[in-house]
Amino acid sequence: MPEEILRIEGLRVEATIHPPGERPRAVVLVHEASLTLAPGRVLGLIGESGAGKSTIGLAALGYGRGGVRLTAGRVVLGGTEIRAAGPDVLRDLRGRRVTYVAQSAAAAFNPAKRLMEQVIEATLRHGLATRAEAEARAVALFRSLGLPDPENFGRRFPHQVSGGQLQRAMTAMALCPRPDLVVFDEPTTALDVTTQIDVLAAIKRAIRETGVAALYITHDLAVVAQVADEILVLRHGRMVETGPTGTIITAPHEDYTRALVSVRAIAHPEAPPADPVLTVEGVTARYPGVPIDVLSDVTVALAPGQTLAVVGESGSGKSTLARVITGLLPPVAGAIRFAGRTLPPRLADRTREDLREIQMIYQMADVAMNPRQTVRTIIGRPLEFYFGMKGAARDARVQELLDAIELGQGYADRYPAELSGGQKQRVSIARALAARPRVIICDEVTSALDPLVADGILKLLLDLQAREGVAYLFITHDIATVRAIADAIAVMHRGRVVRQGRKGQVLAPPFDDYTDLLLSSVPEMRTGWLEEVIAHRKMESAGN
Amino acid sequence: MRMPLSAAIGLFLTALYFLAAIFADFIAPYGMAEVVGDVWEPMSAEHWLGTDSIGRDLLTRMIYGGQTTILIATAGTLLSFVTGSILGFTAAVAGGWVDQALSRFVDLMMSIPSLIFALVVLSVMPVSLPIIILVMGFLDATRVFRLSRAVALDITVMDYVEAARLRGEGRGWIIFREILPNALSPLVAEMGLRFIFMVLFISTLSFLGLGVQPPMADWGGIVKENKDGIVWGVPAALVPAVAIATLAISVNLVADWILNRTASLKGGRGA
Numbered sequence: 149m150p151e152e153i154l155r156i157e158g159l160r161v162e163a164t165i166h167p168p169g170e171r172p173r174a175v176v177l178v179h180e181a182s183l184t185l186a187p188g189r190v191l192g193l194i195g196e197s198g199a200g201k202s203t204i205g206l207a208a209l210g211y212g213r214g215g216v217r218l219t220a221g222r223v224v225l226g227g228t229e230i231r232a233a234g235p236d237v238l239r240d241l242r243g244r245r246v247t248y249v250a251q252s253a254a255a256a257f258n259p260a261k262r263l264m265e266q267v268i269e270a271t272l273r274h275g276l277a278t279r280a281e282a283e284a285r286a287v288a289l290f291r292s293l294g295l296p297d298p299e300n301f302g303r304r305f306p307h308q309v310s311g312g313q314l315q316r317a318m319t320a321m322a323l324c325p326r327p328d329l330v331v332f333d334e335p336t337t338a339l340d341v342t343t344q345i346d347v348l349a350a351i352k353r354a355i356r357e358t359g360v361a362a363l364y365i366t367h368d369l370a371v372v373a374q375v376a377d378e379i380l381v382l383r384h385g386r387m388v389e390t391g392p393t394g395t396i397i398t399a400p401h402e403d404y405t406r407a408l409v410s411v412r413a414i415a416h417p418e419a420p421p422a423d424p425v426l427t428v429e430g431v432t433a434r435y436p437g438v439p440i441d442v443l444s445d446v447t448v449a450l451a452p453g454q455t456l457a458v459v460g461e462s463g464s465g466k467s468t469l470a471r472v473i474t475g476l477l478p479p480v481a482g483a484i485r486f487a488g489r490t491l492p493p494r495l496a497d498r499t500r501e502d503l504r505e506i507q508m509i510y511q512m513a514d515v516a517m518n519p520r521q522t523v524r525t526i527i528g529r530p531l532e533f534y535f536g537m538k539g540a541a542r543d544a545r546v547q548e549l550l551d552a553i554e555l556g557q558g559y560a561d562r563y564p565a566e567l568s569g570g571q572k573q574r575v576s577i578a579r580a581l582a583a584r585p586r587v588i589i590c591d592e593v594t595s596a597l598d599p600l601v602a603d604g605i606l607k608l609l610l611d612l613q614a615r616e617g618v619a620y621l622f623i624t625h626d627i628a629t630v631r632a633i634a635d636a637i638a639v640m641h642r643g644r645v646v647r648q649g650r651k652g653q654v655l656a657p658p659f660d661d662y663t664d665l666l667l668s669s670v671p672e673m674r675t676g677w678l679e680e681v682i683a684h685r686k687m688e689s690a691g692n
Numbered sequence: 693m694r695m696p697l698s699a700a701i702g703l704f705l706t707a708l709y710f711l712a713a714i715f716a717d718f719i720a721p722y723g724m725a726e727v728v729g730d731v732w733e734p735m736s737a738e739h740w741l742g743t744d745s746i747g748r749d750l751l752t753r754m755i756y757g758g759q760t761t762i763l764i765a766t767a768g769t770l771l772s773f774v775t776g777s778i779l780g781f782t783a784a785v786a787g788g789w790v791d792q793a794l795s796r797f798v799d800l801m802m803s804i805p806s807l808i809f810a811l812v813v814l815s816v817m818p819v820s821l822p823i824i825i826l827v828m829g830f831l832d833a834t835r836v837f838r839l840s841r842a843v844a845l846d847i848t849v850m851d852y853v854e855a856a857r858l859r860g861e862g863r864g865w866i867i868f869r870e871i872l873p874n875a876l877s878p879l880v881a882e883m884g885l886r887f888i889f890m891v892l893f894i895s896t897l898s899f900l901g902l903g904v905q906p907p908m909a910d911w912g913g914i915v916k917e918n919k920d921g922i923v924w925g926v927p928a929a930l931v932p933a934v935a936i937a938t939l940a941i942s943v944n945l946v947a948d949w950i951l952n953r954t955a956s957l958k959g960g961r962g963a
Contacts, residue, residue: 474858495857503860516851520873533859579855 153328153361154185154208158221161203161212161385177203177216178385187328190355190362192376192393194369194408196598197569200385201365205331208363209246210238226328243270247322251334253314257306263317264302271325282324289320292357293350312343316350323358330355331363336371340461340625341669348374348671349682367598369408370671373397374678381405397673409673411599414606414632418651424449425619426473426506426587431482433465433472442468443479446645448638450587453613455620457630457651459666460640466623469640470589473621474508487586504534507580511592513572517564523550523575524560530582549578552615553608570601574608581612589621594629606632627670631655639663695949702945709939713759722749724756725907732918732926744928745917754931757909762939764825764904765890771829772890773883776836781867781875783837784844795841798834806831807896814902824903828893832886839882843875877951884947888940895936911936 161178178200185191193201206213207223210230223230226245228237242248247270250256257266267289268282277285283302290298293316306314315335322330335351336344352375355362366372372379372393379396381388381404389402400406426449433443443465450456460466471477473484475495484491486506492498510516517526527546531537537545543560550559553574564572573593580588590609594602610633613620622633630637630651637655638648641662647654659667668681695703712719722728726748733743741750783791801809813827847853848871856870895912897903904910906917911932918928 476854476858498860500860503858508855508858510851510855512851516855518852518870518874521869530859533861583859 151187152184153187153226154183154363155224156181156183156204156207156221157224158182159204159207159218159223160220161200161207161216162219163212163214163216176385178207180221181382181385181387182221183380183390185329185361185363187361188359189378190364190376192372192379193363193365193382194367194372194379195382195388196367196600198384199382201367201382202333203385204382205333205363205365206248208329208331209242209248211242240274243327244274244276244325245327246329246331247325247327249315249318249322249330249332249335251337253318254306254311256318257314259306261305262302263304263306263309267302267317267321267324270321274325276325286320286324289323289354290317292354293317293320294346294353295320310343312339312347315339315347319347319351319354323354323360326358327360329361329363331365333365334367337366337368341627341671342461342665344371345669345671345678345681349678351375352678368671369397369411369599370673370677373673373675374671381408394675397675407600411603414603414610416610416633416635419451419454419635421650422451422454425452425487426450426621427485428469428473429483429485431469431472431479431484433468433477433479435477441480441643443472443643446482446640446643448645448648449636450619450621451635452586452619453617454635455613455622455633456636456638457622457624457634458638458640459624459627459630461625461666463642464640465643466625466640467591468643470508470591470621470623473589474506500534504530504583505586506589507583507585507587508589508591509573509576509580509593511595513569513576513596514564516576517572517579519564521563522560523562523564523567526564526575527560527578527582530579534583545582549582552581552612553578568601569597570604573597573601573605577605577608577612581616581618584616585618587619587621589623591623592625593622595624595626602629609633627667639666698945699949702942702949705938705942706946709758709935709942710762712755713762716755716759720752720755722752724748724752724909726752732921732924732928741931742926742928744914745921750914750928750931753909753914754911754935757911757914757932758935760821760904760908760910761891761894761912761936764821764828764894764910765887767825768828768832768890768894769883769887771825772832772836772886773879775830776833777840777872777875777879778867779833780837780840781844781871782863784841784848785863785866785871791841794837798837801831801834802838807893810893810897811900811902814897819902819905821904824894824897828890832890832893836879836882836886840875840879843878844871847871847874881947881951884944887943891936891939895932 159178159181160176162174162176164172164174166172181204183191193204195201203216207218208225210223210233212218218231225241228241230238264283264286267286271277271282272279286302287298290301295301295313295316309317319335332351336347339347348371364372364376376393378391379393380390381396383404389396389400389405396405397409400409428446428448431443431446432441434441446469448456448458458466458469468477472479475493475498478493491502524543524546527549528542531542531545546560550556555571555574567575594605597605606629609620612618624630634651636650638645639654639662640646647660647663668684671677727746728749729739729743729747731743731745731747733739735742739749739751741754744750744753779794783794810827810831817823853866853870856866894903894910895915898910898912899916904913906913914932915929918926921928
């Protein structure tokens with residue numbers, strides 16, 4: 149057993165919550181967490197939201213976010229017991245022995261200062277190096293992290309570099325003082341898949357080159373499998389399972405881990421082609437006052453009772469397509485045909501029937517429902533509005549819809565704040581279904597949800613499709629979701645459809661360059677995948 | 693949840709003032725304009741607060757004055773909130789030229805100091821209670837308009853408002869069912885404040901002689917009638933001043949409490 153950098157024993161973390169209308173009470177966020185980390189090793193902390201993984205990560209820095217307290221156990225960082233340490237000791241440890249990489253680099257950098265200033269700040273503050281030495285080290289880190297023009301990169305301001313580059317700059321910031329331990333808190337979660345792979349590879353290389361130990365926090369098991377030596381699975385603040393990465397992903401012991409590993413294993417055979425119910429023909433769209441085509445000449449078709457997945461990264465125009473179809477953004481050119489008729493481009497000109505037959509489900513269920521309306525009003529309003537249902541008839545239908553989304557009794561009188569994230573999304577689905585639409589536009593409906601919850605939503609959507617015969621226009625950036633749910637696929641890139649067809653065709657070679665990049669960037673649940681992809685890409689670019 | 697002490701005090705005093713105003717005719721010991729004693733008599737068993745500059749009972753004047761002041765302030769506040777918030781919400785929801793026209797008109801109104809505007813209007817119009825209420829209500833509506841438009845703009849970009857639009861809901865439903873319930877908390881807080889500004893405003897107008905006309909009593913007018921007494925050590929002018937101040941504070945204590953309560957409702961916007 150080599151010496152260890154970090155030892156956490158029986159850590160218990162509590163917080164005081166202030167539920168409205170009740171007395172404040174303490175809740176336990178982390179129960180009895182224990183782990184050890186040897187120098188140069190990477191431990192992946194994985195779990196869904198609320199699992200306590202970030203809390204444990206921050207505890208390694210002796211920090212509790214927003215009134216969170218470490219109430220029992222020991223946190224020993226390089227021989228220093230952190231829980232007993234005073235502010236001076238902690239200040240000395242943080243930034244020298246242990247550093248932190250946050251999820252949102254954009255929010256973590258000071259927009260008014262140049263990157264170099266911020267990257268070397270901790271090193272200088274601790275007197276670990278002279279300015280010249282620190283800058284030289286920062287440049288070396290920029291180079292090993294694969295940042296463009298490493299000599300001059302530090303002169304830029306945060307807004308002058310891309311999100312992926314900023315995340316790598318933050319990794320450089322964390323590595324610059326030569327710490328013993330770096331805590332990575334979901335460093336790639338906010339990035340597009342094609343960017344994520346570069347950042348992931350850069351982080352992995354930097355970890356290996358500097359020999360630093362790392363805690364890598366993420367909710368994505370496939371991501372952590374690429375960088376971690378060992379994995380600790382957490383749920384509701386308790387440790388579920390721990391072991392070497394290979395064992396966890398190939399032979400998990402616990403049911404919960406097994407569920408995480410097999411997530412997105414929904415098999416959905418592709419339906420045969422059919423005449424479309426909704427077609428978007430040659431649509432070009434711009435936002436008022438911006439002379440850029442957000443969509444240019446987009447043509448897609450959606451067959452009745454089937455799912456068309458519109459895939460693309462942020463900025464590809466996929467959400468704009470939804471706005472054009474719903475009439476919120478009238479197109480500059482092109483037409484939308486629905487059930488044999490051409491829809492008026494403007495929302496105001498559409499009939500109530502037009503509106504009823506195309507419904508929408510949003511990414512963020514929290515803001516898609518009025519917080520001051522009960523579930524009964526939220527689901528009941530479309531019934532009242534489109535079908536004139538009132539009183540008992542309406543309530544009965546609301547209950548029917550609640551049963552259909554597997555929520556059952558007792559939910560009708562709740563407010564959205566009293567529902568979990570997955571339940572909220574289910575209520576959104578029920579609201580859309582209440583209108584008995586022929587098409588539902590699903591805009592990233594599972595992206596804000598934990599994997600297991602998202603799985604439940606996808607299964608529900610497929611069930612409902614089979615039962616009600618509704619067609620989905622499914623907007624997503626996640627290829628795994630596409631595989632699970634689509635019948636046909638349209639790949640979008642910079643406002644254009646670069647590839648479309650039946651699922652089988654689109655996901656089978658030969659690929660165009662962009663689709664190849666997109667498909668090969670999706671992390672796979674096995675070790676060594678990252679290296680293969682990187683090697684494959686190097687070969688390709690060498691071949692070209 | 694127990695009512696906090698501050699809210700209890702505020703509620704007690706506010707209720708006291710409002711009840712005194714409503715039942716003025718029953719509880720006032722003397723007639724409103726009745727001369728019952730000497731000039732500026734000190735406090736005594738017959739005259740609890742003494743008498744005023746021409747020998748009327750000050751407590752009676754205070755009770756009737758409170759009636760006028762509170763009536764005008766309440767009616768003015770209601771008027772300003774109904775017009776201001778409906779127009780503000782409409783501007784936010786409709787956008788485009790409707791918003792431009794309303795907002796620029798309000799800017800224009802606000803560029804004229806409201807006291808001067810009120811003085812000019814009241815000097816050419818007959819000064820009566822309805823006119824005073826209308827002038828004050830519409831002047832204050834500009835402030836309410838700005839606030840409610842700003843609050844509503846934050847709410848109209850929410851997906852649930854977009855969902856209502858996609859459903860085909862009319863402007864009425866969007867304003868009253870989607871936006872208003874979520875805008876209520878800041879509006880209630882503002883209402884407490886605006887009510888007090890109304891009290892101050894009507895008191896100022898009366899003090900300047902363009903508000904409530906004698907012999908009708910109101911708190912600003914009582915200050916004016918008795919201000920000369922301060923030189924002689926007569927506290928009569930301070931009594932309405934204290935009444936204005938305590939009403940201001942207690943109404944806001946109540947508004948704060950209501951704000952806390954509504955913000956922490958189930959499904960509220962958070963405390």
